[in-house]
Amino acid sequence: MKNISGDTKRSKWNAPNIITMSRIAVTPLYLIFIFRPELWAKWTAGLLFAWGAISDYLDGYLARKYNLKTSFGALMDPLADKVLILSVFLSFIQLNLVPTWMVIIIAAREFLITGLRQIAESRGVIIAASRGGKHKTISQIVAISFILAILCARATAAAYQVNWGSFIAGLGDWGLWLNGFMDYGPYWLMFYATVMSVWSGVDYLIRNRNVLQGDQHAKR
Numbered sequence: 001m002k003n004i005s006g007d008t009k010r011s012k013w014n015a016p017n018i019i020t021m022s023r024i025a026v027t028p029l030y031l032i033f034i035f036r037p038e039l040w041a042k043w044t045a046g047l048l049f050a051w052g053a054i055s056d057y058l059d060g061y062l063a064r065k066y067n068l069k070t071s072f073g074a075l076m077d078p079l080a081d082k083v084l085i086l087s088v089f090l091s092f093i094q095l096n097l098v099p100t101w102m103v104i105i106i107a108a109r110e111f112l113i114t115g116l117r118q119i120a121e122s123r124g125v126i127i128a129a130s131r132g133g134k135h136k137t138i139s140q141i142v143a144i145s146f147i148l149a150i151l152c153a154r155a156t157a158a159a160y161q162v163n164w165g166s167f168i169a170g171l172g173d174w175g176l177w178l179n180g181f182m183d184y185g186p187y188w189l190m191f192y193a194t195v196m197s198v199w200s201g202v203d204y205l206i207r208n209r210n211v212l213q214g215d216q217h218a219k220r
Contacts, residue, residue, distance in 0.1 A: 012072040016063040020073060023052045023080040027087045034091050039159040046148045052084045053141045075121065081137055082110045088144050097147055097186065102194045106140070109201040116204060120211045127208055132200035139196045143189035150182050 026048045034045035059077060063069045086107055092098040113133075120127045157164050168175040 012070060014063075014068045014070070014073075015066075016059040016068050017070065017073045017076065019055045019059040019062070020077050020080050023055055023084045026052055027084050030084070031087060031091060034088075035094070039155050042152050042155040046152050049084070049088060049144060049148060053145065056081060056137065056141070075117070078117070078133070079114070082114065085137075085140050085144065086110060092144075092147060095151075097151070098190050099187070102190050105194050106197045109197045113201055113204050116208060116211060120208065123211065125211065127204070127211070130200065130204060130207065132196075132203045136193070136196040136200040139189075139193040143186065143193045146189055147186045150186065 030045050030048045030052075033041040033048065036042075056077075059073070063073060086103075089098065089103040089106065093100050093103055117127050154164060156162075157167065168179045171178065
């Protein structure tokens with residue numbers, strides 16, 4: 001946890017923060033394209049999310065390398081992640097790609113930790129991302145990337161009038177393994193992301209319980 005100080009003269013609109021805000025900017029574009037039936041739209045939605053995933057690493061790397069860390073960036077980075085990732089999960093529910101209960105748990109965790117951050121900010125303290133929080137984000141990105149890859153693959157097969165069942169059968173044992181992995185992989189990756197969300201949320205609450213008790217000297 002960091003005290004808010006020392007960056008009042010530093011511009012909020014440096015390169016890392018602009019990259020962070022780009023994740024919010026691409027979210028509505030993703031939502032427009034993911035629901036369109038055209039093949040190019042599915043791939044565009046996938047590429048937009050890919051930028052979001054890459055930018056999540058890039059903004060932090062640039063901020064650390066060039067000493068461009070700001071309180072604005074510390075607050076907006078996790079918020080940008082939430083906006084993009086929760087929007088993607090909600091689109092998956094609409095497309096019947098993931099269980100609703102998993103997304104509800106993930107969203108509840110995000111709102112809870114956002115509330116904790118706001119309480120801390122009101123007391124002059126920033127709660128930085130923890131190791132568990134970063135692992136949670138990675139697990140969600142992996143699950144989303146896998147699901148989008150499957151969606152794009154099947155959309156490509158449909159666009160080129162390839163019979164998916166015949167294609168899988170033509171691969172023999174590898175095809176059966178691939179088909180099973182594509183059928184069950186999204187569920188278990190989402191399940192793992194849900195578990196990581198709960199675990200990291202509990203970890204945040206325990207580590208920063210003093211914030212809820214009114215002590216500004218909360219633990220990192």
